Amino acid sequence: MSNEHNHNHEEEDRYITLVNENGDEELFEILLTFDSEEYEKSYVLFYPVGEAEDEDEDGGTVHAYAYIPTEDGGLGELLPIETDEEWEMIEEVFNTFVEDEEEQ
Structure with a gap:
């Protein structure tokens, strides 16, 4: 099984800005994107910028x-x-991604 993660994203592609329920813009860092043939969709996982550093290793909210x-x-x-x-x-x-990251 090959894990091909060729990330040649420009720096700005790693971030996404969303407007929260209060109408404030929040900056998120994209953790990973992937496609699912089973569901015929693409998925993105991201977390609030700055939150990962504030929490312990397992902390932070991933959306x-x-x-x-x-x-x-x-x-x-x-x-x-x-x-x-x-x-x-x-x-x-996500769990596979985290395990792969920890091994490196």
Whole structure:
């Protein structure tokens, strides 16, 4: 099984700005993006910038959304995750990603 993670993203592609429920902009750092053939969707995981340093290693809030990529490879519109099965699949990918990071 090959894990091909070729990340040649420009620096600004690592960040995403979202407007929270108070109407304030929040900056998030993208942890990873991946595609699922099973669900025929692309997914993005990200966390608030600065939060990872403030928490212990396991801390921080990671957000996950499905998205429809734009023609130029951008995130496009973020879509909520709708099923428990999708959440379980995302959690599995995330846990594998974390384990791989810790090994390096």
